[in-house]
Amino acid sequence: MSSATGISKANRAYSRIGGLVAIVVTAVVFLVPFAFIFLTASKDRAEASMLQFSWPTQWAFFENLQEVFEHRDGIIITAFINSTLLTVGSIAIMVILSAMVGYVLQRRKSKWNPLINFLVLAGLIVPPAVVPTIWVMQALGIYKTLHGLIFIEVAFGMSFCILMFRAFVASIPRELDEAAIMDGAGPVRLFFRVIFPLLRSVIVTVIVVQAVTVFNDFQNPLYFLPGDDGATLQVVLYALQGQFSTQWNLMFMNILVIMVPMLIMYVFFNRQIVAGMTSGAVKG
Amino acid sequence: MTDTHTPAPTTASASSEPPPKARPPKRKSMYPMWFYAPAGVIYTALFVVPTFASFYFSLTRWTIFDSEFIGLDNFRTFFSEPYLFDSLVNTIIYAVVTSAAKVVIGLLLAVFLSSQIIARGYLRSVIFFPTLVSAVGVGVTFSVLMDPFDGLINNLLAKVGIDGPGWITDPDMALLSVAAVDIWRGVGIATLIYIAGIVAIPQEYFEAARVDGANAFRNFWHITLPLMKPATATVIILSLIGGLRSFDLIWTMTKGGPGFSSDVLASVVYKQYQAGFYGLSTAGNVVLFLLVAAIVIPLFWFLNRKQVEQ
Numbered sequence: 001m002s003s004a005t006g007i008s009k010a011n012r013a014y015s016r017i018g019g020l021v022a023i024v025v026t027a028v029v030f031l032v033p034f035a036f037i038f039l040t041a042s043k044d045r046a047e048a049s050m051l052q053f054s055w056p057t058q059w060a061f062f063e064n065l066q067e068v069f070e071h072r073d074g075i076i077i078t079a080f081i082n083s084t085l086l087t088v089g090s091i092a093i094m095v096i097l098s099a100m101v102g103y104v105l106q107r108r109k110s111k112w113n114p115l116i117n118f119l120v121l122a123g124l125i126v127p128p129a130v131v132p133t134i135w136v137m138q139a140l141g142i143y144k145t146l147h148g149l150i151f152i153e154v155a156f157g158m159s160f161c162i163l164m165f166r167a168f169v170a171s172i173p174r175e176l177d178e179a180a181i182m183d184g185a186g187p188v189r190l191f192f193r194v195i196f197p198l199l200r201s202v203i204v205t206v207i208v209v210q211a212v213t214v215f216n217d218f219q220n221p222l223y224f225l226p227g228d229d230g231a232t233l234q235v236v237l238y239a240l241q242g243q244f245s246t247q248w249n250l251m252f253m254n255i256l257v258i259m260v261p262m263l264i265m266y267v268f269f270n271r272q273i274v275a276g277m278t279s280g281a282v283k284g
Numbered sequence: 285m286t287d288t289h290t291p292a293p294t295t296a297s298a299s300s301e302p303p304p305k306a307r308p309p310k311r312k313s314m315y316p317m318w319f320y321a322p323a324g325v326i327y328t329a330l331f332v333v334p335t336f337a338s339f340y341f342s343l344t345r346w347t348i349f350d351s352e353f354i355g356l357d358n359f360r361t362f363f364s365e366p367y368l369f370d371s372l373v374n375t376i377i378y379a380v381v382t383s384a385a386k387v388v389i390g391l392l393l394a395v396f397l398s399s400q401i402i403a404r405g406y407l408r409s410v411i412f413f414p415t416l417v418s419a420v421g422v423g424v425t426f427s428v429l430m431d432p433f434d435g436l437i438n439n440l441l442a443k444v445g446i447d448g449p450g451w452i453t454d455p456d457m458a459l460l461s462v463a464a465v466d467i468w469r470g471v472g473i474a475t476l477i478y479i480a481g482i483v484a485i486p487q488e489y490f491e492a493a494r495v496d497g498a499n500a501f502r503n504f505w506h507i508t509l510p511l512m513k514p515a516t517a518t519v520i521i522l523s524l525i526g527g528l529r530s531f532d533l534i535w536t537m538t539k540g541g542p543g544f545s546s547d548v549l550a551s552v553v554y555k556q557y558q559a560g561f562y563g564l565s566t567a568g569n570v571v572l573f574l575l576v577a578a579i580v581i582p583l584f585w586f587l588n589r590k591q592v593e594q
Contacts, residue, residue, distance in 0.1 A: 018399070019407075020402075022407055023403055029468070030411060030413070036428075052439075097322050097323040104315045104316070104317070104319040125580050126576065127572050127576055129334045130554075131566050132334035132335075132337040132338045132569075135341075136330065136333055136334050136337070151326055156331065158326075158327060186314075187314050216417075216419065216420075218420050218531075218536075219550075237420050237424070258421055259417055259418075262416040262418075266409075266416055274412065277473050277476070
């Protein structure tokens, strides 16, 4: 009995001390950079240029926010709209098309299945060939257009979605399909009215994971949608890196502005994001 | 619905609707192949075609409008010019360092965070959140924090009497510094993959071990570690694919510099593209493709086969 309480006492000490040490270490390693972003974004220009990790003597948070939005006739606002259109558009297409593929791929055994499975895995592994993609996009007349970039994001993000949908469809009993067929449903109605609504939980996961990926994407917009008109937030932020090198307060205000949508997503969809990103989709 | 009724009234309805029912054995599936079509068109046009085209264009001198076949010259250039070839070496170093670190740190953090400590939920959230911040944002922030003179990191080191290195200005350090930031940003995913694995271990194993008098270390070594193989396979494959293709973070932090010391294949592809050497850029892409295929496919096959056997 005494040894048992000894163990639990040791456990409690471990729980407290271990937790406290971890809180301090993670605070230094993970929270300080974010605090630095926030504090620098709140300073005036002169103080921010010192790059000190310190409390602002003069809070200029809202002035900086206003200045960032007014910079170059509101390029940030344009970029926000572009990023939103890109994210929403590509995810809407991606979800519907990949759900259709994942569903048929799981339900129908045909001689094409091995080829399709191979292509899906290839989409996860193979790095896209940049210049040939531009060449194809030019031939199709969609290079340097927002809808062109939307299709790019769809093509590159589809593999992950298909694997998620295929795995989930496997858990929906076939009896449900048969009942719907008995009731007179055709293939389209069966999918969109019966199966698709049942995919809701995995759809939410796919949407949040792909929203993070597409919203944060830098490489594809850089290659396939150059120029100011269609610039997305990440590309604008990158371009500002050169222009704002003497105005760190505005630079970090920009980073903060870009982080906010992800922070909100994380607060609301914490569980789905974690589930999606750790699902180990590569296992197929 | 037509399927269920076809066998009996074939002859009767043949007059009213001849084409579909003229051939009775052909039944329309409820899972039509055309469901593949829209996705297939986009995927083929923007991914499959460019991938195959890259093999041809990597053998040409190419200006988008016309291309001239020059055989393996681009690859010869690639492997003979040190600043191009080093990018291949750097890519491998970067990918191996980041994935190894994510495996080790991720596993240790996961063991720690699934033990009985206070504030577990908070700690998990904090470690995971950097994953959601864009690489550009993280890159800009850390290039400021890692500044050799004004940067926060070296200021802190100076306070404890250490003369901090020029993290991203020293050619010997730059690549590893970027790799460290990559680890900082990505270790959260690895940790959560491992936590999911650890939570799934049946408690009976640990109870049996306790009866046998095993301590925490032996628990880890003989129970947790062997059962973490599938999770490790996932972490390694995910981070290798990510690491080999990595571009955003390197480009925002160092642009491949100083000199060419932190250039990786993806940044070389971009530089040659900007310079208008489309053939050479595409050759870089093909080299990256072959490298990824050579590393990931055998690993994929090997690790997956082991899982099937279990």
